[in-house]
Amino acid sequence: MDNTDQTPTLRRRLIAGCTWLLLAFIQSALAEFQPEPVGKIETLPAAYPDHWVMVHDFSFFHMMEGEVLVVDPLAENQASQYKGMMTASFIAAYQRARERNEHYVIETFYSRGTRGGERTDVVTIYAPDTLAVSGEVVIPSKRITGMPKQIATGLINGERFLGVYNFTPAQSVSIVDLENRQFVGEVTTAGCAFVLPNGVRSFTSICANGTFLTSHLNADGTLKDASRSAVAFDANNDPIFEGAAISGGVAYFPTFTGQVLPVDISRDEIAVEDKWWLTTTDERNWRPGGMNVATVDAAGAGYFLMNPDGGEGTHKDGGAEVWVYDLDQGERTARITLTNWGLSLGTTGTGDGRLLLVTNAEMGVDVYRLPGGEFVQTLDTGAATPFMVHGAN
Amino acid sequence: MDNTDQTPTLRRRLIAGCTWLLLAFIQSALAEFQPEPVGKIETLPAAYPDHWVMVHDFSFFHMMEGEVLVVDPLAENQASQYKGMMTASFIAAYQRARERNEHYVIETFYSRGTRGGERTDVVTIYAPDTLAVSGEVVIPSKRITGMPKQIATGLINGERFLGVYNFTPAQSVSIVDLENRQFVGEVTTAGCAFVLPNGVRSFTSICANGTFLTSHLNADGTLKDASRSAVAFDANNDPIFEGAAISGGVAYFPTFTGQVLPVDISRDEIAVEDKWWLTTTDERNWRPGGMNVATVDAAGAGYFLMNPDGGEGTHKDGGAEVWVYDLDQGERTARITLTNWGLSLGTTGTGDGRLLLVTNAEMGVDVYRLPGGEFVQTLDTGAATPFMVHGAN
Amino acid sequence: MRESNLIDRITERVSRGFARHTSRRGLLGLLGAGVVGAASVPLLPVARADQHQPQKSDIPEAGDDTTCEYWRYCAIDGFLCSCCGGSVNTCPPGTEMSPITWIGTCTNPVDNKNYVVSYNDCCGKSGCGNCMCNRNEGDRPMYNPPKSNDINWCLGTQSAVYNCSTAIVVGIAVE
């Protein structure tokens, strides 16, 4: 007899009962056979090998079904590369706190999916071993959505706070207390965008007029006060990219034409340093370009994705080479010719196990060894639009 | 001054104000120029041309982002074929009430998207001209999900009620009052599946033991009583497909081996008629196969998708030909050789404008003229997995 | 025999299919590398008659507004509404046009004037997926919002879900 009014709990018991009845029947008929266990779920090591990567598939053609894949980039085939997955709804952002050993997916849901309804923005917390949701913090439904920028979110005060850049188009940053897993409040950043953590408990935003705005937080995550830099770059004629190579307490921002603007972020008040060129005067046709055009490896070397056909409007076109720099000296140390045209850079690993990950123009992710730049393979993870790759190191 | 606490209404006004300020600035600078209007939304005719189709893209690889496209299958290119779209979340079902002139998408949402949360099942009602949501009815979160079957839902009592088949795995049918746009209740169908409307205010379900269960409703949509047929087919050795060609008050169900089981559904009590073969004894290698393997056109002719390599396990493989029948006589009248291997059938149009739509093995939708079967073109709508095509006629 | 042919056809179809979703230029655009010189195929009159009629002003026009090469798209990033049930300056049925946008300045090849183009997004339904197109002439980073096509401009709408992008001429650029 069917009972459509049964409670979920009762139904669950009935279901389990039916399953075990069936198994019992099979087993009684075949006393010698030992069935395989049902219900086993895989887990991962709580400390990932430091060459693993998190591949963020933005799923540009189905934005509500983005994913962050946990991947071993040195494994030989799909089955061994693909370790697991976190869902990431509506062109989400991703952060990872190494000390807390947690993944954060900053994402957006609608009560009626892609046709709308009530919007809910959350910081979803994942445990690295189980890839299960270990918590979530609801934040104001204002987070910026669009193409991926790593500094759309940032870990402030070590890993105490997570800042989430909002754009409604009013500009602000939501502060989340990761210790207590609760929303603290919003910090206004009028005219300025993003969250670049600096000093003890501050973060810096990039302003449309070419200045920087630094917000200083109190110990509870509320705004103490703010300071603004002088004009540091020409936001119209030679703007800095949103993504910097950060090493030794300095954020090295490439500009559209191929200069580098170093910003010391080691102290509560930032210090803008002198620009230098990625290119010699003979190389000005080479310009940085792509999605994530600048990164560093565990040894502090800087990597920039370079396009030989640089010019107005090429800043998202990606590049044919990755140029390697001693950032502190402002000197190029190597050029890596890419096997496939590159669009976005990431690194992972430490020591001799360092790797460069390049999302290529065909939406594959290419793996190169560092420092030599030897091509290893193109990943086979099934990601449709893997715009960003994050190292586990 | 930024104001992050502004209310949505206020924010909307600010936004509108900024837009118009910008436009005003541009216009004042260029008095002679007339800007194009902003904010125009297209509409469709309330009565679609009867050769249009609704292409249901189940988006099998991103199930929360299914779509039902409104398509002109005779237009020459993508821009002119693609008329508009309704979203259809989580392997949804689709129905259309011609007299009420409404589309229905029976769909499922989760409060946290693909990672779960609270489930909500709804019947979403769309106006055909605006393709905007004109209403929704929340139903029990029990609707079956899986591969598409047209009789997973059905319009009962003309277009007064919509029945939605539930599987939890308890089996029942949710009854929705389309007149008052409200959920009425559930009808238990223990051991039996689906909603095949029959008679005045009844619907029939197919049972695992080879019988049919007919549920008779009261005028308010509640269950009056039910009746069950004798065993009508062999559910294990020669089961009927879930989809029938329905014409003249008779549902013609093909079986796996290629017989047809006619079931008279014109009266409150169904009548199972004698089986007949689609094939001659020399043709038994031809078997029906695919997703939607049987359909009829506006003139009442029956179409079956046929596979020359039929055998156990081929019932979803699709076919190379479509065979055409005078259903009442049980006689084949034509064979249409498909340009591309076919997987699922639909028809549209009336009179000389009748069309056969065949979802092909490459997930294109091929258009053929009826009755002759001349190939017209493969649609260019962008649908990823267009498993079902519904005629506007 | 049939099976192996099917495999070939599927491989081909998949290739064609993706190409349909994302015009090659569009895909390159999405992926960042621009292509120049792709031939622009004029629409047949019969096809044009079937399409939604854009709300055009008296701007001189040339080119096919369902291709990424069309002049108004010089700073667009997204799915062209012309391929999605809308037109170059109208939204598809059931969507909502964003009231705020980013702005490009594009040169009309007929009169050689620079026009101000407002790329209002259409919002409230899933991404259309057809005619992906990205061009970045005058595009600036996200911290310069009025010039940034990286932002999802479905703002001030009931839903932030992005469907497609229009290209509406709102002015003539002053040099």
Add this chain to the structure above:
Amino acid sequence: MRESNLIDRITERVSRGFARHTSRRGLLGLLGAGVVGAASVPLLPVARADQHQPQKSDIPEAGDDTTCEYWRYCAIDGFLCSCCGGSVNTCPPGTEMSPITWIGTCTNPVDNKNYVVSYNDCCGKSGCGNCMCNRNEGDRPMYNPPKSNDINWCLGTQSAVYNCSTAIVVGIAVE
């Protein structure tokens, strides 16, 4: 020069890319037409060592459980968990295994015995998308639930969202 090469590469990549999502047999399976005779490529030992170890009983084994041709998959319909962070009989991290399933009877090519295979779905995360595989030996219509692979068997789980399918041997079939 570069651009035209890029176009070729993209076309090829897209083709390869989709093939990766959906093994050709898998795609054919999804689309309904079975293929026979595709070669089964054995996994390299090093790759096997990297993979999650399935919880195997003492059933004699042969074949590659990341391909649709593997013997246990005779009535499966979905993404193979072996390609999704799980294994032939375990679910990927963070998913939940459905307690109720459909059942197939598959012939083991080593001992030629028929085994009862339970295709428990893994649920609660988006569809994995890798190694799509559909075979229908013994599959019956949806009104015969225990034998129907057309049903989304993420039932009795916290979420009905389908991620991938396992193939767990739970018995030997009695003739």
